[in-house]
Amino acid sequence: MQQSRGESSANAKTEPSPASAENGVSRVFVLDKRGKPLMPCHPARARKLLAKDRARVHQQFPFTIRLIDRIREESDVQAVHVKIDPGANTTGMAVVRVEQNVKANHILHLSELTHRGYAVRKKMGQRANYRRRRRSNNLWYRKPRFDNRTRPKGWLPPSLRSRVDNVTSWVKKYQKICPVSGIVLERVRFDIQKLQNPEISGVEYQQGTLFGYEVREYLLERYGRKCVYCDGLSKDPVLEIEHFVPKNPAKGPNGTDRIKNLVIGCRTCNQAKNNYQPEQWAQVLGKSRKKIDKTRLCNVNRLFEGKRPSLAATAAVNATRNAIFFELRQLASVECSTGGRTKYNRCRFNIPKTHCLDAACTGKTNAISGWKQSVLLIKAMGRGSYQRTRVNAAGFPRGYLMxxxxxxxxxxxxxxxxxxxxxxxxxxxxxxxxxxxxxxxxxxxxxxxxxxxxxxxxxxxxxxxxxxxxxxxxxxx
Structure with missing residues (x-):
């Protein structure tokens, strides 16, 4: 087939050298004269098309041009995926070109979407306070509708629904300016089923490599990425997986490799604990007057009593991911992945940790190139307010809006x-x-x-x- 004039010369199927595989540039999105998406092109090619009066600027963010002498049927369109790494505050997104033969991804565009969930929650609470005040002061008010209100299936609080709508909205925007053939979504932070059942198929899991990443990511998420004993007082940057009940103790029962017996500890605390049983180490710490040992004693007693950090925040994020999945599968085919695999790919390809690059590392891939490029920063601001007045600190109206x-x-x-x-x-x-x-x-x-x-x-x-x-x-x- 004839190559599209709007297609980048970088789309030719040539293997990049290892030195240049990291370097890339954010591509310019291209539409044909009928408004249908073509393959993104290099900015230099877009400048030539605009200078020769063969294209027009369609929009600025993300920058998109529209050809005036080309239709999609005359162009060669390759497989393009939108990869998404949902987060509580910021969601990373990456548009990649997929080489089907070698399963390699070349990054065309990176973006980070900052949500306004906390702002929505604050506004909802403020509105509830206004209504409560009007009812208590016998002012004009709308009668409560709590008894008449029903929640539809899949209902989410407005603060979480805004995150789902933001991601869905931007995937639709990318579909309008890019020939998206599939979506890759990090649906869960870690694979609970594989954590509970280590006897699973697959070469990566059988070798223990990817399974180890699932365990570490789960523990880091559960314990807030800090030592559970000293709360970071030792300032030791190395975090290790620690057996709360040791596997080879000098005295007492042996511990297991189950998730319930694993915690995150810094190397300093891990060596200080050695092979002590929790009760034995608590007795040793009780004789010390150091501040760090007092913190360790308090945390050991808390862990011994079973008071461990909850995963409520992670559960909320996972609920959002599930809602995003149900919305996106109506737009295109969706491939699901886990946070453990994302970290596995990021470490394997030696890629820095950012929201957008985490998105590029989701899913199964053998190579990632072009990740050193500019990033489109997107911040949800809302579309205005229904309020007709401003209010002062006491909640009384002041002035009027247009x-x-x-x-x-x-x-x-x-x-x-x-x-x-x-x-x-x-x-x-x-x-x-x-x-x-x-x-x-x-x-x-x-x-x-x-x-x-x-x-x-x-x-x-x-x-x-x-x-x-x-x-x-x-x-x-």
């Missing part, structure tokens, strides 16, 4: 370019705009907030879509 969000075609949150030709504020400003009914806007740039810019000087760069977008040019090292 009934319409748009002023002269501009909305708060639009990214604009203002070229002021005269006056004290003469100059060029690019940033996010805050509209006013008078037509005198505020523009928030990277370094300052410029007030009192007339709408006549403003030009739209990107429309407000509920997200704050920026480019992180520095590559991870």
């Amino acid at each position: 009934r319409k969000k748009a002023v002269h075609g501009f909305v708060t949150g639009d990214i604009v370019k203002a070229e002021v030709s005269k006056g004290k504020k003469q100059g060029t400003y690019i940033g996010r705009v805050a509209v006013r009914k008078t037509g005198s806007f505020n523009i928030q740039t990277k370094i300052e907030t410029v007030q009192g810019i007339s709408w006549r000087y403003c030009q739209i760069i990107s429309r407000q879509n509920g997200y704050n977008l920026a480019i992180q040019n520095s590559s991870p090292t």
